[in-house]
Amino acid sequence: xxxxxxxxxxxxxxxxxxxxxxxxxxxxxxxxxxxxxxxxxxxxxxxxxxxxxxxxxxxxxxxxxxxxxxxxxxxxxxxxxxxxxxxxxxxxxxxxxxxxxxxxxxxxxxxxxxxxxxxxxxxxxxxxxxxxxxxxxxxxxxxxxxxxxxxxxxxxxxxxxxxxxxxxxxxxxxxxxxxxxxxxxxxxxxxxxxxxxxxxxxxxxxxxxxxxxxxxxxxxxxxxxxxxxxxxxxxxxxxxxxxxxxxxxxxxxxxxxxxxxxxxxxxxxxxxxxxxxxxxxxxxxxxxxxxxxxxxxxxxxxxxxxxxxx
Numbered sequence: 655x656x657x658x659x660x661x662x663x664x665x666x667x668x669x670x671x672x673x674x675x676x677x678x679x680x681x682x683x684x685x686x687x688x689x690x691x692x693x694x695x696x697x698x699x700x701x702x703x704x705x706x707x708x709x710x711x712x713x714x715x716x717x718x719x720x721x722x723x724x725x726x727x728x729x730x731x732x733x734x735x736x737x738x739x740x741x742x743x744x745x746x747x748x749x750x751x752x753x754x755x756x757x758x759x760x761x762x763x764x765x766x767x768x769x770x771x772x773x774x775x776x777x778x779x780x781x782x783x784x785x786x787x788x789x790x791x792x793x794x795x796x797x798x799x800x801x802x803x804x805x806x807x808x809x810x811x812x813x814x815x816x817x818x819x820x821x822x823x824x825x826x827x828x829x830x831x832x833x834x835x836x837x838x839x840x841x842x843x844x845x846x847x848x849x850x851x852x853x854x855x856x857x858x859x860x861x862x863x864x865x866x867x868x869x870x871x872x873x874x875x876x877x878x879x880x881x882x883x884x885x886x887x888x889x890x891x892x893x894x895x896x897x898x899x900x901x902x903x904x905x906x907x908x909x910x911x912x913x914x915x916x917x918x919x920x921x922x923x924x925x926x927x928x929x930x931x932x933x934x935x936x937x938x939x940x941x942x943x944x945x946x947x948x949x950x951x952x953x954x955x956x957x958x959x960x961x962x963x964x
Contacts (some may be wrong), residue, residue, distance in 0.1 A: 655674075655709040656707055656708050656709050657709075657711070658710070659672055659681060659697065659714060660713045662713030663688070665759070665817055667685075669852075669853050670714070670857065673752065674857060689703070690703050695715055695743055698739070699746045699950075704750055705718075709753050709860070711744075711747045712758050712860060716736050716758070717732055730803055731753055735786075736783075736786035736787055737789045741790075744798055751802065753805065754861075755758055755796045755804070756856060757790065757791060757805070758810055759869075760811075761871055761911060763777050764776070764778065765778040766925055767873060767925070771928065790906045806860070806868055806869075806870070808859055809870075810852060810872060812847055814848060815852075815953035817954065818951065823955070832893075839899050846874050846877070846944055847873050848874055850941060850948075855938060862936035862937060864936065866934045871928065871931070872927050872929045873940075874944045876944070878925075883901065887948065890948075890952055918925070
């Protein structure tokens, strides 16, 4: 296939471009402001370098700041990049006769819940970023309506792997510390997605005929709790788990007294998806286990720590 990837210089984008090229696809990597591409994707319709005869556009470009970054609370900036720019790219795809438009969204458009959920679950974005991604979904579908370009939305969970950041990377770094952690009791379970599985799913979303018109959740498979991830990481390091039990209601009370209730819910709330719809529609099975994905990330973190010591 001939595929345009936006956000090609980002974490997922870099891996996706490499994955597509390894499969023999013709990849057009678009990074804002690079090689003549517009620095503002809202102007992409005027871009003279738009490639001809594209089979698909995979739209990854987004503003996804860290929670501590003031930009995470800048609704206007989030809407400009994640909604207006998405609409512009989708409109350009329709005008240029692209067969498939794939939009990478987030499972954070759904609320935390103790039970597994599918695509029919209520939408209740957990933060401003998730709100902008849900609005981006609506903008994409609106731009595609009435045209020949087919749409697919993938709501991704946290994507982890070599070079990644976020909660999984932070938890693995904490696991390397020689301190006991209060995670032996049953704790939050989360669906995860390794970078190898993410790029394979995105490629399949661009290719599978039965996926057209769908919004899908996707994940590695079985969820993992925080304690399971720490225990696995420490086992891979040749250490004992060093976990102890502290009831979650005790942790919740401590967090509330410290004025950190929302942070507690973000860390200890469960978010487990049922991705059977995507597996059936796209005839997809993840090529990598969570164990192998975590091992690759742990090796990358060890290499980086070794480089800093030198």
